[in-house]
Amino acid sequence: MDNLELLSDYSSFLREKKEEGKKIIGFISHDNIPEELFDAAGFIPLRLLFAGNDEFMDASHDYLPPSTCAFAQSCIGLFSLKPNQYEFLDLIDYFIVSNHCVSDICASEIISKRFDIPRLNFYIPYTNNENSIKYFKLELLELKKQLEEINGKEIKDENLKESIKKYNSFKRKLLDFSFLNISGSEKLKILQKAILYGPFFLPELESFFEQRSDNEIQTSFNSKEVLLTGGSIFINDPLIDLVEEGGGNITFFDSWIGNNYYSQIIANDILDSIKNPYDILVHRFKNNNFGDHSVPNFLENKILQLEKIYQDHLKKTGRKLGIINHIIKFCDHISLLSSHLKNRLQEKGIQVLNLERDYSRAIRGQLSTRIEAFLEMI
Amino acid sequence: MSLIADEIVRFSSVLRISYNLLTGRDYLKRKKFREKKKLISIALPFSDLVYGFPNLVPTFPIRMHTFEMHKYLTYLGSASRIFGWKNVSNFLGIIKNLNIGDVNKIIDEIINDVIDAVNNKYNEMYELGIENGVPTDFCYGIKSLYGMHVSKGKNVEANLNYTIRCSAWNKYLESLKTIENPAKQIWIDIPPRNIGNALELLTENLYDGIRELEKISGNNYDRNILRNHFQVANEIRNYYKTILYDISTLGFYPCNPATFSEILVILNNSFQDYNSNAIRYRDNMASLVKEMKERIRNKIGMDVSKMPRILITPMFGGWEPKSHEIIYELGGRAFYADWDILLLLEEIPITKISDPVEAYAHYLMNATKNGIGCDNDTLTDSYLRLARNLRADGLVFIQVFGCHSISNCYAMLKDKLRRELEIPSIALNFNRIGENIEQVKTRLGAFMEMFN
Incomplete structure (x- = not known):
């Protein structure tokens, strides 16, 4: 579609x-x-x-x-x-x-x-x-x-609690989905649609899981594995195609359309123990350590998070992940600390591409060249 | 010849404030090493809390730099210790009136050097900011402030950080942690809106900040000391407002309008840390107001009643310092009032609220809610209020490249100015001091023709 x-x-x-x-x-x-x-x-x-x-x-x-x-x-x-x-x-x-x-x-x-x-x-x-x-x-x-x-x-409080549970289940399912071994573009398409529709998309997501287990497709990709952090790839953005054409595959989306959304799952014991539903939402805000809004520990938290994902992936697959830090031009949050994020991760042996761009068509050639050069280095 | 030098020498208070601005490094070194005081970095006019601790010295970080100061200003500084600034100023005025070529040149150079030295240093810090990783996307203010911390941040014990609506500002404050051997960060979160018990939360945040300052100071917080400082701070605000509201709106100025603008620039810069000595600064402000009033009373100065009043704003994030001179040459008089637009010249309400910290929370919340605003509707209303109150005939809006907060409100502001005040406005793009003077001249030339 x-x-x-x-x-x-x-x-x-x-x-x-x-x-x-x-x-x-x-x-x-x-x-x-x-x-x-x-x-x-x-x-x-x-x-x-x-x-x-x-x-x-x-x-x-x-x-x-x-x-x-x-x-x-x-x-x-x-x-x-x-x-x-x-x-x-x-x-x-x-x-x-x-x-x-x-x-x-x-x-x-x-x-x-x-x-x-x-x-x-x-x-x-x-x-x-x-x-x-x-x-x-x-x-x-x-x-x-x-x-x-x-x-x-x-x-009513009970209605809000029900909604919280509904979104929680939905996010859980999306988290499961995020681990599927499918191409980045296929994954992104479903994530975009899921987050756009919200829990209304749950039946379609479940049927996607069913189809997959019926067919038991195990795809193997020869592409270089990439983690995307920073700005999301929004609907109608060709960036994912540029990455795949350049020989990469985004396996982890660390952005609003991705981990920022479905990682914010509230544990069942919290759901059961906190009676006031507003306090549950407050609890979630408190634990949102990896979002880019908060100061003063965003950079440190982000480095820890990315390093952990990188090491876990290395341990599990034996392969290195490249990191593309996607910077939408003139973004205050992602841009200002981007050089520090890159330097700190590179000191740990993790390759990072700070990919800054706006949405103009003219820049696509340049983006492709930068992505290809980066993927060659991994 | 400078338009400004001729006049500034006649205000001993301005000479003093300028001298204090440029000799900050020596002053701060003395405080730090000889008097064993500790420096706290601040930016924007948020220094007041630090004054609650006599062994802490707030400083706007550029003041820790050595400025290329004209050697004669150094001599004047030394002479002032013996003869007093007023006598030095009078002496300079006499020499100036005698029109002795070389001496006149020196005086012009001295004053030009004050202004150029500050601007050159800002540009130097801007480059340093970029070299050290601030992306070019960000505004002049953030780049230069980061540069100041890269070069001199090691001298301060802490940065006192207030969160405001500008996300780039808040992230810039976080980015100071990336500088080698970073100073301690003290955060005071100003809630975006005054809802529920937000004011109480802000008061608690201020108390948390005070507890951090206590740790650095080694002394306990004393509310009387802070209250006394707030009294001084309020006097400073009153003098500042007297200059803006009572003097700048007159048809007769105590000097030429370019000089008057220059004085407002110096005040805008120095108000951030009161030159690290609030009482001295208050006294200088008092002298300045007195000197201005005396000159007006004695009809020394210039009839400006026919000159259109042009508000230039915002300038605290960076602007072309030649703007007011250009406007003067084109027949107008420019004024700056950024801190008043943002309601940071309002009194800290210590007469109404007994707890000074709570009073300060009210002051900050008022500035946030009604001055800076959490959206552009409020912010543009602030510009309108000031343009109306100060009877501006036109407004020059500085659109700073990379400013995503204030510069973004111009379309809305322009619309409101046209509809509600029926005064013209123009936006000037700014990236770096001195970069675009020809364009500024052309644009201002076209703008000022509207008043002919």
């Missing part, structure tokens, strides 16, 4: 939901947005997981200077141009203004203001200590209040 089909199906899915009376909440995807709360309130979360292109980026320049994160530019461009396959964006009832980074705030605010979508605020503290965790809970309760005002009814 190509992306046109995916977007068309998704559009039909959202229309069906709207006909059922559901409201849709859009947001720039990040790992601290409590989609379970939207689900419990009866809303459909719509994560903006769509890659940009020259036209989208150009269209955003009426609102933002070109030295803005290329993904944020593209999100605005999507709303500004709204090509046919994205007309489902018209179905969005509310838009979350959040602060994963400052470009998230700016782009979300512009989308809400310029395209007349009522906004809901949800701000995340930058540190992850006792007080910021308390603050995170304040934001959750504030968001709850906003959702309840829209709905005119209370969000």
Whole structure:
């Protein structure tokens, strides 16, 4: 299924939901947005997981200077141009203004203001200590209040707990899926679709597992194995093709579309022992050590995490993993520490490519060359 | 000849503040090695908490550098210790009026050197930041601040880090840990919004910061010391606001408008750490206001009533320092008021709130909620408020390359300025000091024609 089909199906899915009376909440995807709360309130979360292109980026320049994160530019461009396959964006009832980074705030605010979508605020503290965790809970309760005002009814704790469990099971299944021995592009396609649809995708995911066990396909790849960290590969981004054409295979996605999402599973004992569902979400925020939002330990945590994955992989397969640190141009979080991340990992003998890019077509040749050269070195 | 030198020599307070800015290294060395005080690095106007500990010295890191200071300014500094700055300043003014060629040249050079020395150092730090791994994508301010820490960070005991809405800023603070032998990091998280008990949480965060400062200081926190400092800090703010609101809005200036802008630049820079000595700084501010008022009373200065008032902002993340001179040459008067836009010149409410830490939390939360804002709607309203209150006729917005926070609000701001204030605005791109002067001249030339 190509992306046109995916977007068309998704559009039909959202229309069906709207006909059922559901409201849709859009947001720039990040790992601290409590989609379970939207689900419990009866809303459909719509994560903006769509890659940009020259036209989208150009269209955003009426609102933002070109030295803005290329993904944020593209999100605005999507709303500004709204090509046919994205007309489902018209179905969005509310838009979350959040602060994963400052470009998230700016782009979300512009989308809400310029395209007349009522906004809901949800701000995340930058540190992850006792007080910021308390603050995170304040934001959750504030968001709850906003959702309840829209709905005119209370969000019951048991409903939220059910939603948390539902998303938890879904993430567990995705985690299992992530270990399958399939090509990176096939894996990515399913991850993108899964995270776009959320738990609605669970039956399809389960049937994928069933089909695989029926056929017991054990594919062996001759490609160089790669871990992708940093920015996600969003829907319609040809980057994965460039990696595979260059002789690589991404076996681990350490990004929003990938491990950042499905690693945030809440253990069963926590689910059972914490009665207040908001405290469960707080617990998850507290344990989100590998997301790029928080300071001051992001770099150290990330190095530890990547080194562990690398060593585990080496022990298990006897093969080295190359790391591509995917940097969307003008990304505050990934870009600023990228040279330090690379140097520190290389000191440990781990090969890293800092791959910076925007979404322009002109840059593809250069990306291919850099990827190929890197893969040759592994 | 500099437009500015002619005038600045007549303000002994400005000479003092400039001298303190440039001789920071000697002053800080004395504090550190002779008086055994400990230096705490700060940036943006967040030095106040450090003043709660008399053996800790807040410093904006560029001040730890040696500046290429004109030898005569060094002599003047020495002379001032004997004769006092005012007499030195008067003496310079007399010499200037006598129009003795060589001496005049020296005075011009001295003042030009102050400005050029600071700007050259900023550019040097910018290059150092890039050489040490800050990607070119980031703003001038972050690159140069990182460079300052690479070169002089080893001299400080700690960095006092406040989180703000700018994610690049917060990540930059984290990146200071990557510098060899990094200083201790003290983090104070400012909650993004004032919801629920966020103010209480901020107060607790400030107390946590104080506990860390206590460990470095070796002394216990004394609320009276902090309260006394806040009184001084509030006086500084009042003097600053007097210059902005009472003097800058007059039709008669105590000097030419380019000099006036230059004074505002020096204040903007020095306000961040009060030159590491808040009481001395307060006294200099008091003299400055007095000197300005005296000159206006004696009709010494310049009639500027027909000159359009141009707000240049933001400049704290980097801007072309020639801008105000260019505007002056084009018939306008430029002013800078970044800290007031962000509500950092508001008083710390110690008269209303007895606990000084809690009062400081209110001050910070007010700046976050109503000044800096957690979104661009609030931030652009802050620009509007200031442009309205200071009766700006036009606004020059500095769009700093790589600034993803403030520069991003220009489209919204332009729209609001046109609709609500009906004043023109222009955006100037900025990457590095001195890089783009011709373009700045052309753009400002076109902009200023609107006022003819």
